[in-house]
Amino acid sequence: MTEYEERRPRQPIEHKTVVTRAAVVVPVLRQTQATEEGETVPRADESRLEEAVGLAAAIDLEIVSAVIVPVSKPRPATLIGAGKVEELKGVVAAEEIGLVIVDHPLTPVQQRNLEKELGAKVLDRTGLILEIFGRRARTKEGRLQVELAHLNYQKGRLVRSWTHLERQRGGAGFLGGPGETQIESDRRQLQEKIGRLERELEAVRRTRTLHRSKRKKAPHPVVALVGYTNAGKSTLFNAITGAEVLAKDLLFATLDPTLRRITLPHGTEVILSDTVGFISDLPTHLVAAFRATLEEVIEAELVLHVRDMANHDASAQAGDVNKILADLEIDTADAEHVVEVWNKVDLLDEAARAALVTASESGAKGLDVHLVSAVTGEGIDALLANIETRVAGRISDIALDIPADSLPILPWIYENASVQERTDREDGGVSLTAGMTAQARAELRRMTARYPDVRVASPAG
Template sequence: MGIPSTSCLVIHINWPKHNELGRIPDACLEEAAGLALAIGLEISAKRIVKLRKPSPKTLLGIGSVTELSAEISQYLNQTQKFVVIIISNLNPVQQQNLERTWNCKVIDRTGLILEIFAARAKTREGILQVQLASLTYQRSRLVRSWTHLERQRGGLQFIGGPGETQIESDRRLLSARIRKIERKIKGISRTRKLHRGARKNIPSLIVALVGYTNAGKSTLFNRLTGASVSSSNQLFATLDPTMRKVQLPSKQSVILSDTVGFVSDLPHELINSFHATLEEVKEADIILHIRDAAHPSSDAQYNDVLRVLKELRVEKKPTIEIFNKIDLLENKMILFNRVKRSDGAALAISAKTGEGCENILKMISKQFMFNETKFIYDIPITNGAAVAWLYDRGTVSVYKNKRHSIQLTVNWDEIDAAQFEKKFGNFEAKLTH
């Protein structure tokens, strides 16, 4: 006989601000259920609870708590492995009071996302980041609730005098573990910085894929690079950043970076803990913002991602808006017209079927072309390596044979020009306007 799965009741709190932000309650409830399914929970029921003002003791009003108590008691009679998931952030007192009232485990939104991240993390960095976020979260959960949290005796116990409380002891131990993990993550961050420094010696620009979780970033990443990154239809299927080099139609090489998906009201513990991972977004030259065009709350998800990008201070970077999953739309023309009217760079595609994907690399090329300048080089005919390098890294628009040299007009940016000069010397490049 297999191990029985844990059943759960998923409760989505519908705040008034959600309607103002364009979040559809039913879509939010389905996202909440997706979060529960992502860690293998069996959903017994899903509920939407409207709430205007939070209760300091239980978050939910007394009427909702009482009504849900009867329903939860029925589930507890059927199974011993049952948990209530509340898609909102609970403070420690609220969580404790609900657990006492309902006589079962209660997990809030941050705790649930941490569980998913812990199940998804594969690399050493990802595991450390989840541990850091989890310990930070646990430290905030320390509340006085049991008798063993009374003051411990100091020293050898038979010596008088009060010692530290169990809470203080637990907080001190957690803080020590947090500092230890932070040091390890800083070491990994330094290694990443060295890798980025090494990449800067090779003139490959970076394109970061960002977007709401399950928007199809990894599917698109695989299609553009030929990689096999996990792209299952799950929330937070990708945690650890993956990078691959691809060649643009202009023959310029760029590095594509697949990043962790964002979610509405992303907990600060996660933003802070995954700072090292999100640094790849901060280092990007262009951002591809992948959107789920078929999702009923697509615009709200867009704003949620934009808020995180603002926190990272990268919202002003050149961005291409990618409307994905057009294969799920009944009327694509509405979206196509919207894309045509867009003020910024935008495309409508299906990463699953490939429709429109051929235009992505072309648009990236155009974005980089905006920053390019024409340089004229006189290369000695004996320096074939420099000529080959120019053809490989830039776009050669004019080629002229001279008596002792080859004159090439190359389109690229000033970073490429500086890299070339550092490697081969100054060949009296003349800047033209």
């Protein structure tokens, strides 16, 4: 027990709140939009903007301007057209904007040119995600992973403009993510640092693997929550465990996995793991960097894919999550291994809810689907019963007749079954009926060898 508690992240590191005035720009490249394979529905521009603003807000920026910029032809020099750059420059000056977030990957050249043109620091989507990860990482491993991803990101960029950028920042420590001190160093130093971090991370991982193999010996299967950022994983985790995991309307509130041992209604114990929120366009090297964190998911007996069904982009988000899971070699169509949790149903009107019920009954690729609200608690009991059945087998009622001298078996019964009826007989014995999983029933058969006078009337199977 303590092992899991120890692994709960400590309080998040306090960051000095430096409120920077920022603009969010979402370039929409018309001709490349609908090229995704069949399943992924292209995102609505408005939701992309909303998500980008949400991401930016995750690092305490004051967003004073947010615009969608259609890009008919990407410019190698600035991505967006000259007219738009000019327009933005005006906004930056008028609104005293210090940072422009471009919600699209930028080449180093584009980033540099835009910074020069606009007179503000420019961060692309990867850079922003790294900033957020840097601020949210709470465990040592999480921090090392972010730092390494940051250094690798830097290595591929900007060697000539480190100094330029540093001067522009005016040394205010603004956006001082991990690796910032490396800005003036040369590639060799950067490489040395990367090597050092990799070794350190390796050491932390070895310890982790050790912990994990220890845990494997304990017969507790791991159930992992995954989902798009803000889908409600932490809220569901809290609803199930009563834990106080940080649940905020903050993207990526959870970066390091949080583990908690829980006892399901019929006594089965599992470890519930709350992991990092996924997001679209998560750069591959970032997924790789978080592979260790995601190992809980890879090794989980059961994966709960939590989805925000009140979001317009629910389906595109599911596509993104499935893509990342596929990268981790998790078969998302495997109904034995994956359950879909359709969350936030409390936010839906009757018609939308009815449509979901129909969709869930027709089965998303044959997966089990649960409609729940992590906030109101609706649907959670059924979800837990499903988890328990999957982990410990079918639940059936059994009748037990326990004579007085076999009463020491009672505490075991209460721990491993849900007692529904109990009669304390005059002869000192106890009769009861209880719901038990197949696993518990098998265990009970072994127990009754020690208590031969206990009579069990169990249903077939």
